[in-house]
Amino acid sequence: MCFLSISEALGVFGEPEKSKIDQLQMDLEQIPSTFFALFWLYTHDFLYISPSIEKVTGHAFKNFEKHGMVFFTGIIPPPLIENIYQTMYTQAEAIKNHPKHLFADEFLQIKAAVYDPEKHEIPVNYNAVLVDEKIFDPISYLVLCSWIDTREKSIEEVQILERELRSKLTAIKQAYFQSKPERFEFLKVKNKISDREKEVAQLLAQGHSTKSISEQLHISFNTVESHRKNLLHKLEAKNTAELVYKFNQI
Structure with a gap:
């Protein structure tokens, strides 16, 4: 199920956190050559995906809105899919073992690609922060992530975009924790x-x-x-x- 906003997807309705997340979402939408999403890593359920994915990939936004991860997986070159998920799980486990765990501002990082409608590959850089987790078997992480279209961009230009995206993703995560102090306390306890x-x-x-x-x-x-x-x-x-x-x- 895709929600209309990140704040709604996160269940943040109180102020001032909701307004802060909504503003950060609008700011993210204005960053060129990027799109972002919120999803559960294990169950692969999209909770939110930005309309800007249409500008980057060329695929109609309604397809992602309607079919979520099923459609998104279909635009990833097949040889990359297993490697991407394996890398994500490996990095997530490494963050899990971090002394501060979810409260550490560490990011998953992957170089990947997506297809445009004509099956041309678009190179993308993936950055994601862990926002929450659930004890499934195996454990599942709620991931807030962004993709950067790296075509015709220098390394320095990509790094500038990454820094901007990371600061906003981290700010959303912090607002989420501030809006749900009881959740924050539960996660701190769970780490113990x-x-x-x-x-x-x-x-x-x-x-x-x-x-x-x-x-x-x-x-x-x-x-x-x-x-x-x-x-x-x-x-x-x-x-x-x-x-x-x-x-x-x-």
Whole structure:
């Protein structure tokens, strides 16, 4: 589903953050030879894609609006698709292991290409920042990204565009966090939860008992209880039911 604006796609309706994001979106639309989007990396669902994609690729905007990632994937040269997604996942995992994780202003970077309607390749530079995440299997990242048409541009010209785009993408991300302080706190807490604690929480969410979890993870009953108590503390939950509820929110 494609929303009409980034603020709507992010669920930001309060002020002043909504107006700030809307203004940044308008600013992004004015940057020549670029387009931008918001989508989930794992499920590949476009939440927003800018009309300027029509100017860069030559394809009608309504096709992207209607068919989203399905149509967009169709204009990427097939030999590049697997490499692009593999690179994105690899870089996302590297950012995941960053000490500050989502709060670090690090970007995914890929050199790629898209087809115009006549199947001519348009070289593009891709830059993206991680905005949010959901615990799927595997984990999915909400990505705010931009593409630059690098045809007939010097390295310096591309770098200038990248700096401008990055500053605005980062500002949108910051406004998103400011609009949802509870989400920001959840993500900070999640960064403190160990991989083993996540496994325990996921099994608790599936209704498994401490004994069942100890058998599945091949750890002692007391170790499972220790992980559960740590989760109660980190999530500020009063009981297991509240622990599961709060864990599912992140």
